[in-house]
Amino acid sequence: KAGVTQTPRYLIKTRGQQVTLSCSPISGHRSVSWYQQTPGQGLQFLFEYFSETQRNKGNFPGRFSGRQFSNSRSEMNVSTLELGDSALYLCASSLNTGKPYEQYFGPGTRLTVT
């Protein structure tokens, strides 16, 4: 079974631009979560989607948004990029939600904002 895939793997953007990252979960997984990883803050939860609905959200500004499609694929968008948004963005999928199902992480998208 194929793992979680994220595209693109690397991205360079300029401050003020917007960016869209994509995540394809493991086949059959219905929950997708997004995380931001930086050297200073570590791994921080962004949001989780299940059945096209956002179930939970971390403490990030409204510039960070996401959505999930009917096939469980998910996208996250960051508008008006800031230098501090440079990070590794990780997507994780799990079979379901509402229970402590283990999450399977993708390799991440490395975003650099200049």
Add this chain to the structure above:
Amino acid sequence: DAKTTQPNSMESNEEEPVHLPCNHSTISGTDYIHWYRQLPSQGPEYVIHGLTSNVNNRMASLAIAEDRKSSTLILHRATLRDAAVYYCILRDAGYQKVTFGTGTKLQVIP
């Protein structure tokens, strides 16, 4: 959100057991204790999780204190492939939202 505290780094000799501690004194009754590890240039990988009782799987064992305020991940025989950052994580039973600690960087010495 409940937080976890882990040592920044630990060393172990190859083929020796490793005990990775985690403190979570503010854990709530519905929080599950999860462990993930992250190898260099990879996303985190699930290791094990538990609620109250000790747990074993093919990768590791998880020992949970009776008051649930601490736990220990046990790797029975460390290999060079176990060198990674290990995260102790609390996850609410109802959501996927997690609180990651700073992690313990495990170095395995041949």
